[in-house]
Amino acid sequence: MLEARSLKYAVGGKTLLENISFRLEAGQMLSIIGPNGAGKSTLLRLLSGEMKPDSGQIELLGRPLSSYRPLELALERAVLTQRREINFPFDAYEVAFLGRLPHLERRAENLQDHQVTERALSQTGALQFATRRYQTLSGGEQSRVDLARVLAQEPRLLLLDEPTNHLDPKHQVEILALCRRLAQAGWGVLTVLHDLNLAGLFSDHILLLHQGRMEALGQPAEVLQPARLQAVYGLPFIQTQHPSGRPWVMPLAEAALSHSKEPLAC
Amino acid sequence: MQPSSFYKASSRYRSTLLALGLLLPLVVLISAGIGAYYIPPQEIPRILWERSEQAYAVLVSVRFPRVLLALLVGALLALSGAVMQGLFRNPLADPGLIGVSAGAALGAAVFIILIPGAGILEVYALPLAAFVGGLLATLAVWFMASSDGRVQTLTLLLAGIAINALAGALIGLLITRATDEQLRSLTFWTLGGYSGATWGGLAAMAPTALLAFWGLMRLARPLNALVLGESEAFHLGVHLERFKRQAVALAALAVGTAVAAAGGVGFIGLVAPHLFRLMAGPDHRYLLAGSVLLGAGLSVLADLIARTVASPAELPVGVVTSLLGAPFFIWLLLRFKQGAAR
Numbered sequence: 230m231l232e233a234r235s236l237k238y239a240v241g242g243k244t245l246l247e248n249i250s251f252r253l254e255a256g257q258m259l260s261i262i263g264p265n266g267a268g269k270s271t272l273l274r275l276l277s278g279e280m281k282p283d284s285g286q287i288e289l290l291g292r293p294l295s296s297y298r299p300l301e302l303a304l305e306r307a308v309l310t311q312r313r314e315i316n317f318p319f320d321a322y323e324v325a326f327l328g329r330l331p332h333l334e335r336r337a338e339n340l341q342d343h344q345v346t347e348r349a350l351s352q353t354g355a356l357q358f359a360t361r362r363y364q365t366l367s368g369g370e371q372s373r374v375d376l377a378r379v380l381a382q383e384p385r386l387l388l389l390d391e392p393t394n395h396l397d398p399k400h401q402v403e404i405l406a407l408c409r410r411l412a413q414a415g416w417g418v419l420t421v422l423h424d425l426n427l428a429g430l431f432s433d434h435i436l437l438l439h440q441g442r443m444e445a446l447g448q449p450a451e452v453l454q455p456a457r458l459q460a461v462y463g464l465p466f467i468q469t470q471h472p473s474g475r476p477w478v479m480p481l482a483e484a485a486l487s488h489s490k491e492p493l494a495c
Numbered sequence: 496m497q498p499s500s501f502y503k504a505s506s507r508y509r510s511t512l513l514a515l516g517l518l519l520p521l522v523v524l525i526s527a528g529i530g531a532y533y534i535p536p537q538e539i540p541r542i543l544w545e546r547s548e549q550a551y552a553v554l555v556s557v558r559f560p561r562v563l564l565a566l567l568v569g570a571l572l573a574l575s576g577a578v579m580q581g582l583f584r585n586p587l588a589d590p591g592l593i594g595v596s597a598g599a600a601l602g603a604a605v606f607i608i609l610i611p612g613a614g615i616l617e618v619y620a621l622p623l624a625a626f627v628g629g630l631l632a633t634l635a636v637w638f639m640a641s642s643d644g645r646v647q648t649l650t651l652l653l654a655g656i657a658i659n660a661l662a663g664a665l666i667g668l669l670i671t672r673a674t675d676e677q678l679r680s681l682t683f684w685t686l687g688g689y690s691g692a693t694w695g696g697l698a699a700m701a702p703t704a705l706l707a708f709w710g711l712m713r714l715a716r717p718l719n720a721l722v723l724g725e726s727e728a729f730h731l732g733v734h735l736e737r738f739k740r741q742a743v744a745l746a747a748l749a750v751g752t753a754v755a756a757a758g759g760v761g762f763i764g765l766v767a768p769h770l771f772r773l774m775a776g777p778d779h780r781y782l783l784a785g786s787v788l789l790g791a792g793l794s795v796l797a798d799l800i801a802r803t804v805a806s807p808a809e810l811p812v813g814v815v816t817s818l819l820g821a822p823f824f825i826w827l828l829l830r831f832k833q834g835a836a837r
Contacts, residue, residue: 279726303732310726316584317722317777330720331732338505378723382731 230255230417231386236275236285238268245271246441249285253419255385258412260428261421262452263438264462269421270311272438273390276419277308289386303331306386307379311394313371315363321374322359325350328381349380352407354400368395376404380411387411389420393427405431429453429476437461450476508785511775515788522792523566526799527558531806534558564692564756565798565812566791567704569763571753573790574711575746576764577771577782581718582742583652586772590764592655594632595747597662599754600685602628604666607681608673619699621684622755626703629751632658637743646739648725686811687758689798700752707749711783714742718779760813762820763790763797769827 236249246268253259261269274280276287278294287294289305297305307328315324328349329342350356355373358366363374372395379387392408393401401424409431412418422428428435429449437445437452439461445452453476455466465481521536528536534550542550575590583592591597606624639654640646670678717738720728729735753760771785794812797819801812 274726277726277730279729299729299734300732303730308727308730310724310730312724314724315722316586318772319722319777323776323778324723327719327723327731330716333716334732 230290231276231419232286232288233276234286234288236272236282236287238271238275238280238282244441246275246282249443251436251443251446253386253417255417256412256415257433258409258418258420258431259434259436260432261419261436261438262423262425262428263444266440267438267461268441269438270390273308273388273419273421277306277388278302279308300331300334303382303384305384306388307382307384309375309379309387309389309392311390313375319363320359321355321361321363321366321370322346322350324363324374325355325359325377325381328378328383331382345383346377346381349377350374352380353377354403369397369400372396373400373404384416386417387419389418391421391423393422393424401427425453425458425478426471429478430471430473453478505778505781508775508778508781511771512781512785512788515785515792519566519788519792522795523562526565526795527554527562529799529803530558560692560694560697561689561798562795563697565689565794567697567700568689568753568757568760569767569790569792569794569797570787571704571707571749571790572760572764572794573767573786574708574783575749575753576790577768577779577786578711578714578718578742578746579764580768581714581721581779582739582746583648584721584724586769587765590746590750591659592652593743593747594636594655594658594662595629595750596754596759597659598632598635599625599629599751600759601632601662601665602626603684603758604669604681607684608669608677622696622699625684625758626751626755629754630747632662633743633747633751645736648739651739651743683811684758685813687760687813687816688801688809688811689757690802690809696756700756703748703752707745707752708787710741710745711749712787714738714745715779715783718783722777722779758811758813760794760797760816762816762824763793766820766823767793 231253232251234250236246237244238246249272251259261272263269271280275282276294278297278299281295289297289302294302326342326346329338329346332342347356350359353373353376355370355377358370363371366374372392376389376392379389387408389408392404396404405427408418408420412433420432432449434447435445435449435452436443437457444461445457453468455468455478458464458466458478462480466478467481468476468478471477524536524539528534528539532550532553534542534554538550539554542548542554545551572590576588579590579592580586580588582588602624603621605628606621636651636654636658637646639657640651670681673681717728717733720731720733721738723731725735728738750764767790768782768786770789771782775781775785793816797815798812801810801815804810
């Protein structure tokens with residue numbers, strides 16, 4: 230469904246991404262993890278078509294990404310970004326309904342558009358505050374409305390930049406379980422995640438980025454190796470097992486904790 | 496699945512538009528009727544039909560050109576105000592932000608002060624000078640803000656502020672050379688007014704006005720997407736650079752036409768979209784049409800006040816819109832402040 234081949238992207242002489250290659254098949258969920266500044270969001274921008282790679286190719290559904298017009302792209306893929314700042318008094322339902330825009334280019338809205346929007350809001354648990362002003366919602370509630378907007382777009386490929394940001398543990402798990410169900414229903418799902426264990430629990434594959442390069446790509450158990458994580462995050466990790474059989478990793482914070490016993494003299 | 500309850504929410508938009516659409520003809524009739532020679536508004540349709548009385552002559556040669564000019568200018572300013580607020584994603588944006596009003600004022604100043612004794616030419620040449628000045632200023636803003644075929648919205652805003660300041664300074668320079676009479680003409684032009692309305696003038700502004708209306712009304716969908724941000728608008732299928740080009744060019748055309756015909760009429764472009772958002776909501780698919788109706792109605796009412804309140808003298812309509820618009824705007828700000836604190 231989505232294939233990247235030797236992507237490279239540099240800004241002002243600084244290489245942000247280099248030699249990135251992977252495939253995402255329909256029906257799969259791929260998570261990108263890595264420390265701050267590893268290039269996760271930049272990669273997502275290249276994959277969404279918002280920026281062009283300096284070299285390398287991206288193919289979406291067998292066609293070069295650069296050959297799509299913006300509207301064609303919007304009918305195939307939806308993107309959840311992290312920033313949200315709406316200066317007009319839209320209510321949450323109207324924001325979610327914006328996901329229908331690409332479909333309304335050449336026809337008027339109908340009942341089905343509203344049913345799709347309503348279903349998306351109920352899938353992300355946002356229906357009960359759909360009539361409230363978006364600006365007055367909490368960060369987590371806004372996140373769920375934004376995700377509903379992306380689902381209402383009814384794409385085949387979802388690109389999600391930290392969809393669990395601002396969410397409490399219950400909603401984090403619910404949203405990722407929803408992503409997983411969408412993948413099982415045949416969508417392609419690509420998420421950027423910071424929580425290694427959530428990535429490990431819900432993804433088919435994990436791509437670990439470090440300083441703009443692919444450190445590892447594979448199944449969660451292969452990627453979430455303590456030695457590899459220590460090399461990337463600069464912190465020792467231990468691995469145990471989640472009841473599901475998936476890997477569970479924890480940073481060993483001993484060093485940091487023992488330091489904190491010393492007085493804070495500056 | 497049962498019919499969506501939210502589907503009906505858009506009826507609030509539709510009923511507001513319907514009410515405004517019904518009110519506007521009433522405002523037009525009332526405004527056309529009131530004046531030094533009073534014509535009962537309810538008689539106007541009959542008078543127009545029978546074409547006989549003296550009232551018919553007054554209506555056709557004096558009142559209607561003026562009311563139509565007010566209507567057209569108000570609609571143009573309000574529509575471009577709504578589009579600029581959407582483009583800059585800021586409810587405080589004003590159609591003058593892209594330099595067109597200041598450029599038009601500079602064009603008018605150059606014409607009034609540097610071309611002496613224009614006299615009879617002035618009726619047609621002054622609007623043309625203002626129109627050209629407005630478009631040139633916007634062109635300058637656009638080129639200042641673009642690099643590699645892309646335009647940064649923030650740079651566009653800053654370039655607009657710079658051009659506004661520059662035009663103001665140049666007008667100031669010109670004023671040092673102006674005679675008292677020229678100064679008076681310029682001041683009155685700046686304050687705006689519809690007293691110069693003629694059928695010929697209306698016909699002259701019709702092509703650019705209609706082009707701007709047609710083009711701006713089609714921007715509702717990308718404006719809605721832009722509410723989320725520029726990247727998000729692209730993700731929703733908007734061709735960003737093409738959209739910005741169209742929005743700026745068409746708004747410059749609209750404001751240039753309005754300012755050329757009526758001088759500086761303030762606050763309508765800012766206030767009309769706000770009023771519609773308060774009455775119905777922010778969805779641009781309805782907001783654009785609503786702003787047109789509200790801007791037209793407000794402008795006609797402002798002109799009615801301008802020519803009747805101090806009769807037989809006439810106030811500049813820009814004074815009326817600002818006198819009423821500024822307190823409204825302050826009230827709006829206070830309301831938002833309370834809303835934010837709640």
